[in-house]
Amino acid sequence: MANLCVIGAGIAAVLAISLATAAEEDDVTLLKRAQELFQPLPKDMATPESPIIKERVDLGQQLFFDPRLTVDSNMSCASCHQPALYGTDALPTSIGVRQRLHPRNAPTNLNSALNIVHWRGDRESVEDQVIKALISPITSGQPDLKAVEDRLGRIPGYASAFKAAFADAANPITAQNIAKAIGAYERSLVTPSAFDAYLNGKSDALSSTARTGLQKFGVVEDYWLATGSTNIDKGRIDVTKDPADLYVFRVPSLRNVAMTAPYFHDGSVSTLPEAVRVMARVQLGITLSDADTSDIVAFLESLTGDLPANFATVPTLPPGSLVPKEK
Amino acid sequence: MANLCVIGAGIAAVLAISLATAAEEDDVTLLKRAQELFQPLPKDMATPESPIIKERVDLGQQLFFDPRLTVDSNMSCASCHQPALYGTDALPTSIGVRQRLHPRNAPTNLNSALNIVHWRGDRESVEDQVIKALISPITSGQPDLKAVEDRLGRIPGYASAFKAAFADAANPITAQNIAKAIGAYERSLVTPSAFDAYLNGKSDALSSTARTGLQKFGVVEDYWLATGSTNIDKGRIDVTKDPADLYVFRVPSLRNVAMTAPYFHDGSVSTLPEAVRVMARVQLGITLSDADTSDIVAFLESLTGDLPANFATVPTLPPGSLVPKEK
Numbered sequence: 001m002a003n004l005c006v007i008g009a010g011i012a013a014v015l016a017i018s019l020a021t022a023a024e025e026d027d028v029t030l031l032k033r034a035q036e037l038f039q040p041l042p043k044d045m046a047t048p049e050s051p052i053i054k055e056r057v058d059l060g061q062q063l064f065f066d067p068r069l070t071v072d073s074n075m076s077c078a079s080c081h082q083p084a085l086y087g088t089d090a091l092p093t094s095i096g097v098r099q100r101l102h103p104r105n106a107p108t109n110l111n112s113a114l115n116i117v118h119w120r121g122d123r124e125s126v127e128d129q130v131i132k133a134l135i136s137p138i139t140s141g142q143p144d145l146k147a148v149e150d151r152l153g154r155i156p157g158y159a160s161a162f163k164a165a166f167a168d169a170a171n172p173i174t175a176q177n178i179a180k181a182i183g184a185y186e187r188s189l190v191t192p193s194a195f196d197a198y199l200n201g202k203s204d205a206l207s208s209t210a211r212t213g214l215q216k217f218g219v220v221e222d223y224w225l226a227t228g229s230t231n232i233d234k235g236r237i238d239v240t241k242d243p244a245d246l247y248v249f250r251v252p253s254l255r256n257v258a259m260t261a262p263y264f265h266d267g268s269v270s271t272l273p274e275a276v277r278v279m280a281r282v283q284l285g286i287t288l289s290d291a292d293t294s295d296i297v298a299f300l301e302s303l304t305g306d307l308p309a310n311f312a313t314v315p316t317l318p319p320g321s322l323v324p325k326e327k
Numbered sequence: 328m329a330n331l332c333v334i335g336a337g338i339a340a341v342l343a344i345s346l347a348t349a350a351e352e353d354d355v356t357l358l359k360r361a362q363e364l365f366q367p368l369p370k371d372m373a374t375p376e377s378p379i380i381k382e383r384v385d386l387g388q389q390l391f392f393d394p395r396l397t398v399d400s401n402m403s404c405a406s407c408h409q410p411a412l413y414g415t416d417a418l419p420t421s422i423g424v425r426q427r428l429h430p431r432n433a434p435t436n437l438n439s440a441l442n443i444v445h446w447r448g449d450r451e452s453v454e455d456q457v458i459k460a461l462i463s464p465i466t467s468g469q470p471d472l473k474a475v476e477d478r479l480g481r482i483p484g485y486a487s488a489f490k491a492a493f494a495d496a497a498n499p500i501t502a503q504n505i506a507k508a509i510g511a512y513e514r515s516l517v518t519p520s521a522f523d524a525y526l527n528g529k530s531d532a533l534s535s536t537a538r539t540g541l542q543k544f545g546v547v548e549d550y551w552l553a554t555g556s557t558n559i560d561k562g563r564i565d566v567t568k569d570p571a572d573l574y575v576f577r578v579p580s581l582r583n584v585a586m587t588a589p590y591f592h593d594g595s596v597s598t599l600p601e602a603v604r605v606m607a608r609v610q611l612g613i614t615l616s617d618a619d620t621s622d623i624v625a626f627l628e629s630l631t632g633d634l635p636a637n638f639a640t641v642p643t644l645p646p647g648s649l650v651p652k653e654k
Contacts (some may be wrong), residue, residue, distance in 0.1 A: 073416075085394075099426050316586070
């Protein structure tokens with residue numbers, strides 16, 4: 001069974017699923033076929049090593065929204081993963097601290113613990129991603145992890161929150177615990193959608209248009225050649241040095257795809273119908289009609305879930321300005 | 328009666344209120360005295376010219392959180408007025424688009440329609456403030472209002488929201504309507520606190536420490552000389568050219584002051600106890616004891632209200648990336 005969110009987990013594997021042959025099947029058969037291919041979202045994304053502990057999730061939510069972690073205290077995780085834009089920033093490629101340009105599109109952080117890897121497969125977990133982001137010159141600008149720990153140590157309100165989240169630690173404000181807390185928070189951010197209700201057996205959770213779109217649906221990679229990208233990025237080969245990984249990128253989760261324009265790793269396509277047409281041309285070598293495109297878009301819209309309550313609602317941060325003392 | 332939020336409405340007027348003489352009064356007398364001096368927050372901040380209309384408030388909430396209004400599509404009103412920091416950014420002075428530095432501290436946008444004027448008294452209303460912010464080189468970077476209107480016209484999801492909010496307009500996406508919508512939203516953001524419950528007659532809404540602090544409480548301006556500011560700002564004189572306005576700034580609302588560090592127009596003081604000590608020294612010429620400072624801080628903490636639901640919870644924005652077409 002292919003989980004829609006871990007498609008591409010093998011990253012180099014091309015997983016081209018087409019349900020086009022099911023076009024004639026009736027609704028019952030379509031549902032069965034879909035249930036063979038896709039899994040509904042789990043309740044959360046905890047693992048034995050990365051459990052969901054309420055105090056950690058709450059602390060992680062605060063840290064996710066706190067701009068004081070970054071070099072000029074003006075950008076947080078939420079600056080590029082904005083709740084109002086479903087965990088994206090509506091930019092082709094993000095603008096980081098001090099106007100530094102990120103080379104790739106900011107993927108949504110919703111359901112992201114299921115994606116395991118980042119665009120080039122160079123992240124082992126959401127926790128690993130946090131550690132790397134905390135010292136990235138683009139997303140953070142901090143010189144090292146100690147600088148981040150020092151910042152939080154100077155905000156009195158965090159002491160009790162870290163103590164509650166990591167009760168056994170003598171000195172709980174560590175980069176590893178920051179990563180565990182933000183990781184626990186991200187592992188709580190799942191967005192079950194109409195398609196999940198459908199996969200759970202509620203056949204009429206999808207409109208007939210969306211069901212038609214599901215029949216036509218395919219998943220594709222190696223799409224970028226058709227997107228008109230002007231800035232060509234070699235992808236996973238930069239990580240593995242394996243020529244087979246040239247131009248290989250993580251197949252992004254399609255969940256909430258209707259809410260997360262622009263599309264593809266370089267944000268080179270700005271509307272969903274256009275993205276669907278590009279995928280069809282590249283994967284199947286066909287030019288989709290407007291009607292076919294609409295059906296597929298209707299299916300993709302059924303993958304939009306509600307924002308998790310602890311992402312739509314921001315936390316209250318412990319007050320305190322850090323900048324004057326550093327002048 | 329002095330409304331705590333419109334103190335300083337005359338801006339040049341020094342309004343030094345001290346309740347120190349009430350130190351011996353009993354609780355009933357203290358409450359009566361407070362009710363003579365202060366008004367509780369109103370339910371909202373609508374006026375006949377600026378009514379609260381649900382569709383406008385909802386649209387204004389979207390626009391407030393939308394980064395696509397600004398030149399690089401990466402900063403929204405909420406970037407400097409962050410819900411998680413009670414409508415501030417925890418910076419001495421804000422960092423605007425393209426790393427441009429704002430000369431003054433970002434005041435909270437909560438209850439701000441009652442403050443009428445900006446730091447130097449050069450804003451007529453929250454709507455006027457929005458118009459000026461939309462074309463400020465620091466907060467927006469857009470060349471003119473038409474550029475902002477064009478941006479929103481290119482996001483399909485806004486057409487229906489503007490139509491619903493301004494039903495009579497043939498072409499509702501105008502800068503004036505953007506200002507009216509964000510203004511209506513801001514006029515909805517009130518944060519009633521324990522002190523309001525007290526003013527409404529619930530004497531035990533304040534702890535005895537906070538009541539002691541209330542007795543000692545004074546409001547002060549011309550405080551900056553004592554804050555150690557290194558960057559001296561001439562204040563309202565730049566607007567009025569009247570020598571009497573040298574070093575005159577809006578006395579900021581003290582509501583939520585415990586949540587909105589750092590303090591004063593240049594953010595030069597980073598903790599609330601320190602800010603209280605500075606005010607006492609400048610206004611009264613006295614050095615407060617630690618106990619007196621704690622009492623006053625306890626009173627100021629009673630001015631913290633809950634975040635309004637439509638500020639703590641972000642809206643969902645119509646998706647769409649604008650940048651590729653502008654490349």
